[in-house]
Structures are given as structure tokens and as C-alpha cells.
Amino acid sequence: MTFDLPNVSWEAISTDPGKYAQLFRSQEDEHRRHAYKFTKLRKFAEALLDKQEELNIWKSDGIPDHPNRQARSAEEAEPGDVPRDRRARVCKLAAQSPERLFKVRDIAQELGIENEKSLRTSLDSYVHKDHALKKNSNAEYSAGPRVAEYAN
Structure with missing residues (x-):
């Protein structure tokens, strides 16, 4: 033109x-x-x-598998393996110290997660939807009533 x-x-x-x-x-x-x-x-x-x-x-x-489906099954996991699923990793951490209060930064550092904003969104979902965590008024997270279900 x-x-x-x-x-x-x-x-x-x-x-x-x-x-x-x-x-x-x-x-x-x-x-x-x-x-x-x-x-x-x-x-x-x-x-x-x-x-x-x-x-x-x-x-x-071939068409690739869904990223979550590519993770090894629980039977194939070796002792000491870190779960790849974020919820499972967070719940496993919280279940290890049920009385401990975690700040978002603490969880991010312990699990090697760089994006704290994304982690905070996930944590709130685990509190409200899954009841796997509890959150107090200081924005600290701890093990919730269903944490054991997701920690495995």
C-alpha cells in the first residue's frame, strides 16, 4: 500500500x-x-x-501431558522427595510444625519460591477453599484442620 x-x-x-x-x-x-x-x-x-x-x-x-500429570505418582516417589505440587509442599511444611506461625516470606524462602505475590494468593486459597491452613490477623499462616490431607 x-x-x-x-x-x-x-x-x-x-x-x-x-x-x-x-x-x-x-x-x-x-x-x-x-x-x-x-x-x-x-x-x-x-x-x-x-x-x-x-x-x-x-x-x-505427540500432544504433551498436562504439567501436573507429568509429576511422579506417590508410589514412585522416593523417601525425602520434595512434592512438586505447591499446595502439597506448603502443607507438608506446615504439618511439620503445626504450632508455628509462618509469614509469606518465611514460606517462600523455605520452599524456594520467588514470587511472593503469587504465593500469597495460593495461601489464601488454601485457607478459604481447602481449609488446609489458618490465617491470623497478622497475616501469619499455620496448619489448618485439613493440612494432613494435602501434605501427603
Whole structure:
């Protein structure tokens, strides 16, 4: 797509700059609308290309298992193995010291979790949905009534 500049003399522009500023602004807006559409089309084509490449990988290597399904089963786990599931790891830690109060930072450090914000969200879920942990008014977590169910 080519853009033809208007055939306007500099003298005409200098005699009525307001008129030409408005004209050029409207043409600029029109080109932005077209550019937006091309951007949408390009992104769509790139997404299709990514999916096509992924499909080709699946054809050759098979569809990958769900990440949680790739973890070894409990029977295959060796003594002392660290559970890969975050909830199980947190509950195992809390179950080891049921009376201990943990800050988010303490749990993150002990389990090697870098994203404390994500961990806090998970912990709150374990409190409210799973009842695996308890949380006090100082935002400290401890073993909850169902911690043993998830610690294994």
C-alpha cells in the first residue's frame, strides 16, 4: 500500500495553514485506522503461524501431558522427595510444625519460591477453599484442620 502525498504547493499551505492542518490530520487519522487493521491482520496471521508450528510439533512428538500429570505418582516417589505440587509442599511444611506461625516470606524462602505475590494468593486459597491452613490477623499462616490431607 502506498501513500500519495497531496499535490499542494507550499504557498497554498502557508496562506491557509489551518485548513491544511485539518486536512492532513484527517488523512493521518484515516491512515491510522488502516494501520490498525493491518496490525490486527498481522497479529492474527502470526498467531496462526504459531499454532501451525505447534501442531507440527504435536504431529511429530505427540500432544504433551498436562504439567501436573507429568509429576511422579506417590508410589514412585522416593523417601525425602520434595512434592512438586505447591499446595502439597506448603502443607507438608506446615504439618511439620503445626504450632508455628509462618509469614509469606518465611514460606517462600523455605520452599524456594520467588514470587511472593503469587504465593500469597495460593495461601489464601488454601485457607478459604481447602481449609488446609489458618490465617491470623497478622497475616501469619499455620496448619489448618485439613493440612494432613494435602501434605501427603
